[in-house]
Amino acid sequence: MKIKQLKYYLIPAFWLIVTLLMIGQDLLFSALRGNPVVWADTLIFKIKWLLYIPITFIVFWLGEKLPLQSPHLVKNLFINLLISLAVSFLAVIVYSVLVTWFWNLFIGQSQFSIIFRRNLAVSLFNEFVNYWIILATHKAYTIFRQFQQAQLDKANLEKQLSDAKLGFLKMQLQPHFLFNTHHNIIGLMQKGDTEKATKMLMKLSDLLRLSLKENNDDLVPLKNEVQLLQLYLDILKVRFEERLDYQILINNDLQKAFVPPMLLQPLVENAVKYGIEPFAKQGKIEISAQNGQDKLKLLVKDNGIDTFGHFNFGIGLMNTQERLKNLFGEEAKLDITSNTPDNGITVIITLPLLK
Structure with missing residues (x-):
């Protein structure tokens, strides 16, 4: 399976593991403090990590379309800055909508505006930072992939050069042998x-x-x-x-x-x-x-x-x-x-x- 196809499995698996670890962390803290576990509360506030699955795919796609490299480095940095603000704000809105819906469904009545303001104050900067961390991860992955391709191209080129050199040596051997044998045949014919x-x-x-x-x-x-x-x-x-x-x-x-x-x-x-x-x-x-x-x-x-x-x-x-x-x-x-x-x-x- 190619790496490009593998990411469609690795990215969801990674964020699912992160979500489970965060839930486990809450359960551990509750056990250490002797507090009862409120499952609904824990699960509702940890769903935000699952939102990073589509966000990661979006950022990776943008990393391909707007690569942070010359000759458009400054331009693409500025565009990514604007997009990161928009994505972060949109992530806060979606997260707030989900929290409000699940809260009203499993716990009790709550207003979207209250949850949105709280998440805006607490999570917006985190979402912004996480966008750039994901983008940096994509850049590191791209550099690694380019390095691997360069090594593969180098190995192929060395093999082609070696094959070409061997072919040249074979071509030298055969004419040398043929010339000598041809010369001997002519000598015999001249002698009758x-x-x-x-x-x-x-x-x-x-x-x-x-x-x-x-x-x-x-x-x-x-x-x-x-x-x-x-x-x-x-x-x-x-x-x-x-x-x-x-x-x-x-x-x-x-x-x-x-x-x-x-x-x-x-x-x-x-x-x-x-x-x-x-x-x-x-x-x-x-x-x-x-x-x-x-x-x-x-x-x-x-x-x-x-x-x-x-x-x-x-x-x-x-x-x-x-x-x-x-x-x-x-x-x-x-x-x-x-x-x-x-x-x-x-x-x-x-x-x-x-x-």
Whole structure:
């Protein structure tokens, strides 16, 4: 239920509770003083609190129509001053009419003029003050509601900015990958190796079909990433043939975990570009996953460069690091270690284990 609808229940409930408390107060005083309880007298003079139910709705409505804020603050203050005097005077009249009617009905004869003069002297100032207390309460409620809306708008804006940033990083990754693969296909065709070029193009079509299917999701099952990775490595295998050997060592249980899409492909691409391609020896890439303390570790290991100092932190790794930061904050990280005593580099992604 919205707050605007809830007030139609809260306001009557509040003033009913106040009325009951005032009646209870009179009964307590009577008991402490040893005086008999005059129920009719007590109930008649406490009905005034129930009049604040319609008065509160009126003041709240005026608070919406004549808000106490710039640029019409002074004007609306003056109008509210006049209205508060009128409402206070009208409240005294209505209260006096009700008291006179109930008094004549349950106790005895009384004149309206006498009760009205008494209430005018005793209650008019109180009614005036209560009008402004109710108006101040509405103003406080309005400020609180505006603060809540501002916080909600801020959260939505931050999410939109984060989504836009992630979308931009995804757009950077895909053209970067497509450009490299397209360049490889052209190279094969220029060499006259149309069979390899055709095979690579077909694998590329399968990969694009699968990647576009889940591109709008922030998280996908790791199983999907493994399928994408196999297609990608098959594309590279067409080009490098025996120079490239790879293993994917991720068990079925961990493949159910959720990860950002296109998470591993940039790591493998970086390993191939800087750890396999520059060397004549057979390159090996090993992709594995580990589970530890509610964390998922993804490792991409190659046998390329002989020293860590020769490692190149390409755009794919930088974008991956930025995406992890946007999605998981401090809960995710990307580390790079040397394969001692063997050659090569291992890139390790640590992120929350989500299933």
